Amino acid sequence: MDAILKSLEKSGGRKILPKSKRPSQAEAEDAVRTLLKWMGEDIEREGLLDTPARVAKAYGELFAGYDEDPQDVLGRTFEEVGGYDDMVLVKDISFHSHCEHHMVPIIGKAHVAYLPDGKVLGLSKIARTVEIFARRLQTQENMTAQIAHAIDEVLQPRGVAVMIEAEHMCMAMRGIRKQGSTTTTTCFTGEFRNQPNEQVNFMTLLRFRKD
Ligand SMILES: [Zn+2]
Incomplete structure (x- = not known):
């Protein structure tokens, strides 16, 4: 139990209050x-x-995400790629989160890609990782980075790319009341960070949308 609390406490780089202290x-x-x-x-x-x-x-x-550890979801066993070393992209992962400033919904989509280095994740694990971080109080910037770094740490691929597009209800419903505006954030690690052509590939694949 202590081990679980310990890893949860630093989950996503944030301290999480143990259940006994809530x-x-x-x-x-x-x-x-x-x-x-x-x-x-x-x-x-x-x-x-x-x-x-x-x-x-x-x-x-x-806010169930405080009691779940993305490292457990991502797991420690991976599937072999069988020679596949090109980009794996999961796009349009819908999520609902809440901003940490007003505790008002953030509604959006996450697009997550990685470049495998000998092993791949089960595809549902990426969506589950997004879900865990979404079910915590968030800033969009942090959530983007947390998803990228969690996958990077556990899978150790050649690179991870995360893009989030979201609407912040605290902007739509209060304050400046800007409806329909979306905020886009990105986080790149490894080859996505160092090699501009990999970023271009990611952006190009994202553009092949049905909507
Ligand atoms: Zn807010």
Whole structure:
């Protein structure tokens, strides 16, 4: 158990509070009641009676990524490539995350590629890695880098490329209310970082879209 906590604590370069140090479910529900009252709600009205429990449960799902370690998902066993050494690209991985500044949704797509060095990942593992980092409070920049570095560390390919395109609801719903604008971030490691032609290949493959 200690080993699990230890690796989780540094998962994605961030400290994660061990479960034993977290508030109880009842305390989380009380915190929701406090926010409702602060907003001006009557927490005794029927429609809101179960809301604190529902919100705590929803948060448990939306932020389940704190209790999962991408290193476990990516695993330590890989498939042999059988001579394949060209780019592997998984594109249009949909995700929902929440910005760490406002705890408001970030909705987007991740595109992840790597250049194998003798071994490849099961394709579903890449989508699961995106999911784990999405289910934490995020900045888009950090999430992009965390996905790239997690794959880089575990698989040790010749290079990893990650592009994320996302809409930030904190921009669409509050503040400057810019609707429909997307933010693009990229992170390149290894040959994707050092060899511009590999970046061009990645961008070119991304452009072959059906939409
Ligand atoms: Zn925000």
